[in-house]
């Protein structure tokens with residue numbers, strides 16, 4: 001997917017003014033946090049399991065080459081084919097080639113974030129295939145021609161009314177004549193339309209939440225059952241997965257699964273956890289004839305080399321964005337790429353470059369909520385701070401900010417001048433603010449005051465001056 | 477260089493080392509999972525497994541009835557369907573094909589479904605008490621399509637096949653030896669649901685709208 005992250009500021013301002021979006025975001029915010037907290041409370045072992053999860057992921061990443069080889073060998077033994085993609089371009093080409101070789105016309109897709117990352121849909125459509133997303137949220141945003149705004153609930157930014165309009169526009173060809181208004185009838189409408197697609201599809205593409213090295217198995221979790229219809233009805237099943245998804249055994253996957261649903265939706269367990277190993281066996285009445293796995297690097301191997309290896313523990317639960325005040329205010333689209341929120345602010349600059357996405361790590365209050373809730377204990381604020389530092393060193397930051405910081409550094413290195421300066425400033429500002437004691441305007445900082453904010457004026461004395469005076473008074 | 481070598485080479489560069497030696501690899505293969513230790517299992521509530529299983533299942537809007545023997549299954553199914561106003565027709569897994577369905581007034585078509593059956597009836601391989609999950613294995617006797625296409629999914633589970641944790645399922649699969657893992661292992665916890673429209677939970681998104689377990693003693 002092409003990045004729009006350079007326009008982060010403008011997109012954020014736009015998002016803050018979008019009233020429909022604000023309604024949708026408001027609804028989402030507390031719901032997720034409360035549900036997660038309840039689910040975590042119900043599992044006293046949650047924190048101990050997090051430590052296990054960290055150990056599982058760290059060990060596997062440390063020996064990633066070994067476990068991927070074991071995994072690939074096991075897939076081949078079960079009759080499947082493994083493809084290795086270094087880049088997004090490789091991944092797109094491989095998927096298109098498999099679909100061409102299968103002589104496919106229609107392709108159904110289960111939700112796959114790495115699929116979004118490498119742009120599978122665009123490549124397939126360009127090659128002339130009909131591609132249908134089957135996760136209800138993904139289907140809605142496909143109708144709207146929008147990218148996902150959340151990694152778990154892709155259409156969380158849409159209101160019921162907007163979805164009714166989308167169905168009204170797009171489902172006339174399936175015989176829908178009236179505008180729907182209730183959630184059950186909308187879900188039913190999508191169910192009916194997508195049924196025919198599942199049954200007609202030649203290829204089904206899903207992601208993978210985990211890959212099991214021991215058995216060569218790919219694991220997907222869905223609540224709707226769309227992933228299962230996608231991977232069991234068509235002739236060909238393609239799995240797209242990042243190389244970091246592998247774990248040694250099914251037991252390791254179970255540990256991570258205990259954390260995933262609780263962190264994501266507050267469920268103890270997602271409805272359907274499905275383990276696929278190879279194509280259908282002799283005598284099986286259903287299941288695909290071909291099973292392909294595309295293992296995608298696309299920058300992940302580089303992340304192994306430094307501090308950002310920690311980011312590869314991510315199990316894409318979405319808890320960090322559900323607890324982020326910035327995400328809660330602007331939603332996912334403002335971030336401009338596939339992954340939003342705190343995890344996206346780390347991944348996007350690493351993937352599309354700091355020049356393009358250098359603003360994302362700055363859009364963080366460093367309140368630390370994301371790291372607190374992350375099931376695999378990724379130190380997101382630390383990683384964001386490192387990226388800020390890199391951005392500064394690359395001299396990519398805003399010029400006024402850089403000058404301001406440079407001036408401040410000089411002043412703090414000269415304490416005496418600094419003190420004189422602040423004394424004069426405090427007095428001047430107190431005089432300028434007059435009797436109100438507050439500023440509502442200020443030259444060079446117009447943006448800050450937009451939307452009715454004001455700023456208290458200094459009282460006329462610096463902290464150091466007050467401190468010294470008090471010291472003297474008490475000495476007397 | 478093959479694509480496989482290219483990606484593995486990039487990974488080793490990232491890790492700052494060359495390929496592992498055969499001793500190191502053998503040591504990794506001997507490990508019991510990533511942490512090389514017994515899994516950390518959450519405590520379960522006290523009581524019989526069937527009771528814990530039922531609590532998990534009901535928490536996710538599944539239902540369950542307990543019946544005395546396998547032979548009584550068709551009668552129980554007929555009762556359930558009549559109680560829900562559903563026609564006495566069903567696609568039935570071959571593993572349950574020998575039961576006397578017609579005696580209970582059910583017209584059963586044995587085998588997989590292409591989506592025109594309102595009711596599907598399957599046999600579970602295991603039931604997991606921890607979350608009230610059913611484990612179904614694909615195979616000639618157990619078509620996967622029955623688990624997803626019908627509106628109502630009825631699953632027969634023998635009480636002897638109840639285990640406390642999914643970890644017991646993985647070790648049992650290992651013990652199958654040669655046969656190992658089938659193409660599909662479905663772990664099913666409740667009926668299909670979605671919260672994709674305004675985060676409102678709605679049952680029956682793409683899969684079954686209702687899930688009923690028949691626990692056979």
Ligand code: SF4
Nearest residue numbers: 314315317318320374
């Ligand atoms: S960074 Fe942590 S909290 Fe955020 S999606 Fe990944 S695993 Fe979940």
